[in-house]
Amino acid sequence: MIKILIVEDEKNQRELLSSSLKDDYDTITAASGKEAFEIFEDDRTIGIIISDFKMDDMDGIELLKRVKRCAPDVIFILITAYASVSSAVTALKLGAYDYITKPIVIEKLKVILKRAVESYFLLIENRELKEKLKMHYSFEKIITKSPRMKEILSIVSRVSHSKTTVLITGESGTGKELIARAIYNASDRNDRPFIPINCSAIPETLLESELFGYEKGAFTGAVKTKKGKLEIADRGTAFFDEVGDVPLTIQVKLLRFLQFGEIVPLGRETSLHVDVRIICSTNKDLRKKIEEGIFREDLFYRLNVVEIHIPPLRERKEDITPLVNHFIKKYSKVSGKSIEGISNEAMRYLFSYNWPGNVRELESLIERAIVMSRDTIIDVDDLPISLKGIEEKEGDLALKMVEKKHIERVLGLQGGNISKAAEILGIHRNTLMSKLKEYNINRND
Numbered sequence: 001m002i003k004i005l006i007v008e009d010e011k012n013q014r015e016l017l018s019s020s021l022k023d024d025y026d027t028i029t030a031a032s033g034k035e036a037f038e039i040f041e042d043d044r045t046i047g048i049i050i051s052d053f054k055m056d057d058m059d060g061i062e063l064l065k066r067v068k069r070c071a072p073d074v075i076f077i078l079i080t081a082y083a084s085v086s087s088a089v090t091a092l093k094l095g096a097y098d099y100i101t102k103p104i105v106i107e108k109l110k111v112i113l114k115r116a117v118e119s120y121f122l123l124i125e126n127r128e129l130k131e132k133l134k135m136h137y138s139f140e141k142i143i144t145k146s147p148r149m150k151e152i153l154s155i156v157s158r159v160s161h162s163k164t165t166v167l168i169t170g171e172s173g174t175g176k177e178l179i180a181r182a183i184y185n186a187s188d189r190n191d192r193p194f195i196p197i198n199c200s201a202i203p204e205t206l207l208e209s210e211l212f213g214y215e216k217g218a219f220t221g222a223v224k225t226k227k228g229k230l231e232i233a234d235r236g237t238a239f240f241d242e243v244g245d246v247p248l249t250i251q252v253k254l255l256r257f258l259q260f261g262e263i264v265p266l267g268r269e270t271s272l273h274v275d276v277r278i279i280c281s282t283n284k285d286l287r288k289k290i291e292e293g294i295f296r297e298d299l300f301y302r303l304n305v306v307e308i309h310i311p312p313l314r315e316r317k318e319d320i321t322p323l324v325n326h327f328i329k330k331y332s333k334v335s336g337k338s339i340e341g342i343s344n345e346a347m348r349y350l351f352s353y354n355w356p357g358n359v360r361e362l363e364s365l366i367e368r369a370i371v372m373s374r375d376t377i378i379d380v381d382d383l384p385i386s387l388k389g390i391e392e393k394e395g396d397l398a399l400k401m402v403e404k405k406h407i408e409r410v411l412g413l414q415g416g417n418i419s420k421a422a423e424i425l426g427i428h429r430n431t432l433m434s435k436l437k438e439y440n441i442n443r444n445d
């Protein structure tokens with residue numbers, strides 16, 4: 001029920017209004033403009049104010065002005081004496097919804113109120129819709145000019161409305177999670193949860209209970225029943241990040257879930273039915289993993305109903321300029337610096353680089369450059385040495401030097417994580433360890 005605040009200094013009139021409206025509305029009263037404003041400040045659920053114009057301490061127009069300043073959506077209806085219609089005109093100009101002249105005909109007021117309530121809800125609904133839409137687009141801000149990426153976006157909009165399982169492949173930092181979220185945002189499940197599960201970060205022993213949950217007493221330490229992520233994601237979407245890292249023992253259970261929509265929490269006799277849309281991503285070659293016997297072929301076909309492959313940044317260099325502009329805007333806002341752009345020379349470096357860390361690497365480079373920049377334009381000086389080094393000094397062009405710098409870069413980008421860096425470099429982690437020793441590279445640099 002919508003809440004109405006009645007403001008009237010004459011007691012009889014106030015009580016009459018209140019009693020004739022209280023069956024249909026939640027009414028509160030105030031005996032003066034000042035009191036009304038105090039009540040209003042404490043209770044922002046008030047949707048409508050009906051106020052007399054002439055009052056001693058604060059008149060209806062002043063109250064209207066104050067209310068509109070803090071809550072423009074509130075519906076304001078002014079009561080005027082027949083003689084002061086000019087104040088009614090002023091009120092309308094200030095955003096009042098309507099006015100009613102004295103003596104008040106209750107039936108007439110009820111008609112005005114009915115219309116007012118309708119428009120109030122429309123206004124609120126509209127605003128909520130707009131907010132939802134805004135959120136939708138801000139999440140979906142995928143910057144691209146590349147025809148291959150545009151093709152991907154059209155696949156995204158085609159698959160989002162079904163429950164089809166999607167496998168997103170691509171190198172690290174190409175935007176796999178961004179695409180997964182875009183599919184979710186455009187789907188009709190977007191009012192239900194999106195649950196990301198990072199399969200490579202969760203140890204094998206925990207992954208099972210994370211996914212499927214457990215019953216109280218299922219194992220030592222299971223002091224209470226815990227819902228698994230798949231149960232939490234019911235009627236929503238689960239995103240399996242790095243699905244290639246799911247161990248074989250859990251792959252079997254995942255397959256069962258994909259086939260029958262059933263999960264069995266640890267320590268439970270019976271299964272649970274859940275309705276979850278699955279999106280997966282991997283930066284590894286799952287087909288190779290199948291050959292090696294560490295990924296189940298049947299699971300692969302279940303996951304790979306639609307495959308979206310995101311090309312690395314070096315294969316879509318037309319995206320570099322729009323991405324750079326986008327990140328400059330984003331981070332100059334964050335840092336409070338007004339960076340206007342980037343010099344042509346700096347751009348040339350960005351184009352000649354091969355971006356092993358893809359869009360993520362470009363993003364952190366721009367973020368850093370903005371912090372470093374002492375000017376309104378990002379210049380070569382603001383770029384990291386490792387990016388320029390390869391072009392700049394001939395002495396540095398010795399193969400070993402280039403290798404050392406490249407390792408340092410990749411390692412830095414991966415936050416010193418040896419396994420991840422080794423993977424990007426395409427070498428075994430032991431090989432990387434010995435190279436770190438050889439080049440005297442400190443992994444925390």
Ligand SMILES: Nc1ncnc2c1ncn2[C@@H]1O[C@H](COP(=O)(O)OP(=O)(O)OP(=O)(O)O)[C@@H](O)[C@H]1O
Pocket residue numbers: 141142143144170171172173174175176177178179283323359360363
């Ligand atoms: N086309 C794009 N437009 C705008 N931002 C992008 C785009 N592609 C990627 N990004 C940004 O780059 C970063 C990396 O993207 P994301 O996390 O989706 O990559 P990923 O492929 O999942 O990486 P990883 O394999 O390392 O998990 C994010 O901050 C993302 O917002």
Ligand SMILES: [Mg+2]
Pocket residue numbers: 176177241
């Ligand atoms: Mg990711």
